[in-house]
Amino acid sequence: MKLERNNRLWLFAVVAISVAAPSVRADWGSIRGNNRYHDDHRKVEEHRVQERRIEEHREPEHVRHVDRDFEVDRQHAHYWSGFHSGMVVHGLPHGYISVHVGGRPYYYYDGVYYETNPSGFVVVTPPIGAFVTTVPTGSVALSVGGSMYFYGGGAYYVQQANGFVVVPPPLGISVAELPPGATPVSIGGNSYFLAGGTYYLPVMQGGVTIFMTVRP
Numbered sequence: 121m122k123l124e125r126n127n128r129l130w131l132f133a134v135v136a137i138s139v140a141a142p143s144v145r146a147d148w149g150s151i152r153g154n155n156r157y158h159d160d161h162r163k164v165e166e167h168r169v170q171e172r173r174i175e176e177h178r179e180p181e182h183v184r185h186v187d188r189d190f191e192v193d194r195q196h197a198h199y200w201s202g203f204h205s206g207m208v209v210h211g212l213p214h215g216y217i218s219v220h221v222g223g224r225p226y227y228y229y230d231g232v233y234y235e236t237n238p239s240g241f242v243v244v245t246p247p248i249g250a251f252v253t254t255v256p257t258g259s260v261a262l263s264v265g266g267s268m269y270f271y272g273g274g275a276y277y278v279q280q281a282n283g284f285v286v287v288p289p290p291l292g293i294s295v296a297e298l299p300p301g302a303t304p305v306s307i308g309g310n311s312y313f314l315a316g317g318t319y320y321l322p323v324m325q326g327g328v329t330i331f332m333t334v335r336p
Contacts, residue, residue: 198258200231200273203243204301205316210240221247231256231273245316246275246286253283264293274299274315289318294325294332307336 216229226247227234233250234241259272270277270284276293277284299315306312313320313331320331 198231198256198272199229200256200258201300203232205243205245206301207243208237208239208241209234209243212241217252219247219250219252221249226250228252231259231275246273248286248288250286251280251283252277252285255284260296262293262295264290269293271295274301289316289333291333291335294323294330295320296328296330298331310336312336 212227212234213229216227219226219228226244227241228250233244233246235244255270255277256272259270259277262269262271268279269290270279275286276289278287298313298320302313302315302320304311305314311322313322319334319336321334322329323332
């Protein structure tokens with residue numbers, strides 16, 4: 121009797137395993153399970169292909185740089201970049217100095233020149249002949265025609281014994297940034313920027329836009 125009971129228990133266990141087995145295999149060994157695996161794999165591959173296509177059609181950095189709006193994308197890292205000729209302020213910055221050109225008084229601070237105004241002080245175009253002991257912050261050295269210039273705040277400086285003097289903009293010199301307040305103009309179907317009586321022509325050089333002083 122005991123042997124017979126053990127046989128029944130063994131038979132019951134075999135039947136239970138055989139019934140449960142199909143449910144285990146159904147998820148991984150069945151057609152449905154295989155299809156789900158392939159569907160997930162296909163979705164991952166499609167996502168990767170889409171990412172590659174987006175990356176391949178992404179504009180290079182230099183193209184976006186070339187297509188930029190000249191005025192909007194100008195750099196504003198220096199004090200003088202926030203001022204342009206004709207701007208009126210109510211007070212002078214701390215540390216300004218007095219500058220005289222041909223007997224006419226000006227006030228100067230880090231690339232910006234001021235004159236007195238009924239409303240306070242007005243920003244003016246850097247006067248030719250103004251002498252300062254240091255060039256504006258962010259000035260860059262430029263060489264043209266065998267002469268060295270320092271460009272900052274929209275002005276061109278030439279070094280002298282004890283400092284630097286503002287000189288007229290030399291023709292044919294190229295700068296990376298327009299002078300503050302430069303305005304677009306069109307002459308003879310060509311586009312220029314005008315600042316302080318000087319015309320700047322945007323040209324391409326090395327994949328980026330620079331601005332050359334010209335006579336239209």
